[in-house]
Amino acid sequence: MSNRFQSLLDAQRENFLSDTTKSLDWRFEQLDRMERMLLENKDDWCAALYADFGKPPFEQMFEISVPTGVIKYYRDNLPSLIAPEPVAIPKGLEATGNRGVIYKEPYGVTLVIGPFNAPILLLLDPAIAALAAGNTVVLKPANTTPATAALFQKLVPQYFSPENVTVVTGGRAEITELLELPFDFIFFTGSSAVGKVVMRAAAEHLTPVILELGGQNPTIVDATANLEIAVDRIAWGHNAISGQWCIAPGFVCVHQSVADLFVEHLKTSIRRMYGSDPQQSPDFARMITTHDAARVASYILPDKVVIGGRSDIAARYVEPTILYPSDWSDPALQQEIFGPVLPVLTYDDIDTLLMTIKRMPKPLATYIFSKDQAVVDKILGSLSFGGGCVNQTNLHCWIDTLPFGGVGASGMGKYYGKAGFDALSNRKAMLIGNPDVDLDVFPPYAGKDIAKSLSVFG
The missing domain is CATH 3.40.605.10 (Aldehyde Dehydrogenase; Chain A, domain 1)
Incomplete structure (x- = not known):
């Protein structure tokens, strides 16, 4: 044929x-x-x-x-x-x-x-x-x-x-x-x-x-992060294109000492960007198909919704949603969400968190929000991912001096x-050779100083 x-x-x-x-x-x-x-x-x-x-x-x-x-x-x-x-x-x-x-x-x-x-x-x-x-x-x-x-x-x-x-x-x-x-x-x-x-x-x-x-991209927010700036960058990075962005933050792990405050700031940021009814916002895209809208809506656990949670499958709409406190066993943590549903988890020990993330498939991106360079260095040295940002999200992939791509x-x-x-x-x-200078590296080898002959390659 x-x-x-x-x-x-x-x-x-x-x-x-x-x-x-x-x-x-x-x-x-x-x-x-x-x-x-x-x-x-x-x-x-x-x-x-x-x-x-x-x-x-x-x-x-x-x-x-x-x-x-x-x-x-x-x-x-x-x-x-x-x-x-x-x-x-x-x-x-x-x-x-x-x-x-x-x-x-x-x-x-x-x-x-x-x-x-x-x-x-x-x-x-x-x-x-x-x-x-x-x-x-x-x-x-x-x-x-x-x-x-x-x-x-x-x-x-x-x-x-x-x-x-x-x-x-x-x-x-x-x-x-x-x-x-x-x-x-x-x-x-x-x-x-x-x-x-x-x-x-x-x-x-x-x-x-x-x-x-793609993959489920981690975002780590430690206790030193500027929360008011971090939430705007995370809210935009996650909800642009209705979350259908391969480099979108897939879930957020926040130090337990600032987690409640982080979530309150994040809710405020989402309302400021998309209003009280994001379905009417001119700045919020739709899911690509009704199938994908239904898939993403199925990840929403009503008892964990702190903002959002509504959907209109026929209109290919899922509201920007935060699930908190999320758990590693939740449906939204089992695959790339590729939609505007964001699980927020807490952690208290960075080493335990990094070991959990390292056991997951290697992501396309990772985002770190911290003012502690030692924490940043620890995360960068421990996790494998395609690329990412410190105290930013998403923007790394449009800078022509930064190679973009995944791993694993x-x-x-x-x-x-x-x-x-x-x-x-x-x-x-x-290798462009000199046509007029001989290299004494050819047989017969008897009587040759082999070390001297091979020294030209050293």
Whole structure:
């Protein structure tokens, strides 16, 4: 049975094999086209995001401004990123006129599969890195954001030649068929369950992958934290996109001496952000499906609700909710919530808490609120996670000097800025020899001073 997308792959591969995509001019042109596609259709993008799940204006513009910022980074830095990179080699080899150089070459045809929660940003950021590195790109937007996917299907052919960038829409059947093909690189952002499917498919062709997955992200608040500032950052970090953010604080562990006060401040912060009826707030998004709304609502234990707790499944609405005091056995602590329900637990001994968290799957992010550097250092030295913040939440993933990605169950591979360029490039290591100076390392070995011969490598 023929694959519907084989011709698409073949056209991009032929284009790549021509070496066209390796030029600086080609890369700049693709970045310019991407920027124009975003900025010239800004209102349409925002309208699609609102149609799909009620994204508020600030979160809509975030999806435009972040990719255009990434484009600017690559436009400013591409010449130096592309340039061959001299590296140190053993002094003996260097003394005989040899030198080490790393060349950066693109992988080839790259499949980028995006998620629903930031359907523009998290599809295009990897694509922008791929194009900057000289790869062609096949875009697969999420099928659960139909308005945004339809806009991609409409606009991509208007701005790009299909042998450079093209788009495939659809659901599971289309993804399954795409994954049957021998892409040169696959970049997937989404759930751990689908990430495993992607990795199994990639293994059939030994295709390298970056998997940006998720997890239940811990937030630790100790007794020294500035609670009034911490709660605003946690409330926003958790409830933006209605909690459907892979880097959202998943649960909060607060030192028992300040836990009650923390919860009171957090309740005040949520009311200030979203009002007494968040369903009417223009700043609070909806769940992506009724199924997800029902799933998240099922985590709400009425006897632990201190604010929120209401839901309207048909309207895909779950109210921002705090569960306190929560327990490690509660339903909301058994998986990534991916919704606006926040369990708050207490702790009294940091070592016991860290051991509990270390036994959980490694998260994508961790957040620490403390003024005690010794506590911060202890947490950072003990826990393994993709990245995070101290006395902030969420913002680390949009800074181009900070590689972003997961570890263990939360993913593999890093991208963003230079890390993104490097991740989508094969770093080809080369030893450039001196054609006129002999190295006495060849047979016959009898009578040779072996140690002297090998000293050039030391």
